[in-house]
Amino acid sequence: MKLRWPSIFLVGATLFVAGLQEGHSQESRPITGIAFDWPTYRLEAPGSDNFPLTWCEDDNQYTSWGDGGGFGGTNTNGRVSLGFARVEGDYANFTGHNVWGGVDAEREARFDGKVTSMICINGNLYAWQSSGSGESALSWKQIIKSSDKGRTWIEDEFPQSRVVGNEPGRPGIPYFINYGQNYSLNRDGFVYIYTIRIVNPDSWRVQIPGVAWLARAPVANEAFTDIANWEWFTGLSGGAATWSPDSADRQPVLEDPDGMLRNSTIYVPAFDRYVMVTNHTARNEGNLAWWEAPEPWGPWRLFRKEFAWLNSETGAPDISNNATFGVFGPKWMGANGECAFVWFRPDAWNSVACQFLVDGTLDTSPPPRPAGLAATIISGARIDLSWSAVGDPESGVRFYNIYRNGRKVGSSNGTSFSDSDLDDATSYSYEVTAVNGVGLESEKSDAVTATTRTGDLDVTISSIAVATGRPYRVSEDGLAVGSPMYVDRSFTLSSVPEPLRGLPYIQTANDDKNAETGSSEFLSFDVDRTVTIYVAHDDRLERPAWLINGFSDSGLDLVSNQGGSFSLFARNYPAGRIMLGSNAAADQAQSSMYMVIVSPGSADVLPPAPPQGLRVISGP
């Protein structure tokens, strides 16, 4: 896709704005996707964050930041709790200028707080301000106003606008809808405010499940600054929205089981649609969702959902995927659906030009449910799952969700998942779903049940001593296909028998394959419980004495990715120090060091008595 920034902004900027302000002749077209133009990526204001945006009649956009020096500052240089800035220019050449607080600001900041949403109406800036970030953002938010483009803000001008309250059932966390320049694209004279339901009032985290309500109040006489004038969306009647002044009657306009916290919603004039951005699941992890609707009350349809956004985005900048939240710049909406998306992460402004897509078919059907779900019991605390991939012809499958006993426990980009920290000897039921490119989730797969192993399977291996002093180590990840074998080679395992999967093992040094050959005291370590020691011994080598006396052949083998086969010889030990020998002397040009796998084992460490009466009954 080609973005046509120069033609839009050098030639058409004022034209399309003027055209839109004449009316809403555009045919409403559903937005079906968004494409980002990564070469236009910019990072600004490092050390600062939040960055809501609105657009005033002076053709500048205005934003706010928290805990940093704003544009030209750093996290410490010019740091203020709350700052405001002016963003001048088209996206291709925008510049930020600190107005209130921060480095080289026009005015000093006069009070603390955080602002998460702004609108510009009649040349005045209105912002939702809290006293701080973190939990205090949930205790109250109020509207503050500036009549001089951010140079002056009066705290507590509208105490009757205070909402939130850090307890369930209060109005919720408020956010404005932006309607073009200076609110000029608004049709009905109302200010619209989404509020996000507070489920957990204890901390500023994604509220799960997510519920957004919608309130409105007249622009006239700044009626929206007093919640007594608000009326809440209560549903549809004959296709028209219905409203009630009683918040008890309100109905959600959007719900997301993965949660919500922040909200930015903007009118998109090119397609006469609304686009909403939410975050979900967990903060600061790139969990963003983009929705679109023909009206502020919906129906909202998801057109993009990201987990760890940027992680897999082709061409995305090489930055960590800890995006927190984002907004679209109102000034940067083009006549053909061009856009610019500004997101922040701790801590910086990040932005990129983008394009709303309408030509695609909005994928409204979920992908098929996954099949072939299988569980492998790894230990008393871990079960591994695998399933067959499914496809979605419309928007593709992006990831899979994993449910344990009906509750989501994680997601996977591939067709496998390890569930750990389980209770031992406990039965668990698993299901998986597929999630497609627009975030629609399939029905659940058939369930599979597995029971973790019995017993306390934790074993601690400590005080490893090696005759050569090489740095052997315990791999806590557990033995699996792909596990590294040695501390000094990249060899991995290509085959691991099921009974040994997930067990801790000692990564030895392959360079020790010829060390002190014939020694019966080479490697020692402590274990804190009864164990079965499996020594994975290279089949090309003579089996040393210490590995014969007292060890038995388990009949199991490991196979390395080099093709080498390692027989597993087993022996039980009580808790305490275990001493193993070295490899046997032999031509070891083509051979490897052994590995040691530790299985929290049978309590039986008592050998049988020796057999009696051995005799030759026929022979020479």
Next chain:
Amino acid sequence: MRISAKTTVLGLLALVGLGIAACDLTGPDAAGTVTLAWEAPTTNADGSPLNDLAGYQIVYSVSTPLNPANGTVVDVGNVTTHTLTDLQPGTYYIAVTAIDVSGNVSGLSDEISTEVMAP
């Protein structure tokens, strides 16, 4: 079943065999085989009842006292008789160990010796 130390043992046997005079055949079996029998243990090493016996290993060598390090170890399963075959002429020292299901291996049984004649 896995036989270890095969190369070494065969090498030693070849050297020993050079010094052994031809012997008359004294038994009905084919040359180079020895059939062994033993009694199953009924207790663990501490005298407690043994109820998880899994099988046996035969250890044999041409040197004494027997040491698994320079002998041959054969896992034979849970039987009380076994025939060793393809033995080169010479004197063999043989013992047997018991193994339980947890993999615990007993000490060696009393060691016996037998002579394998050249055909």
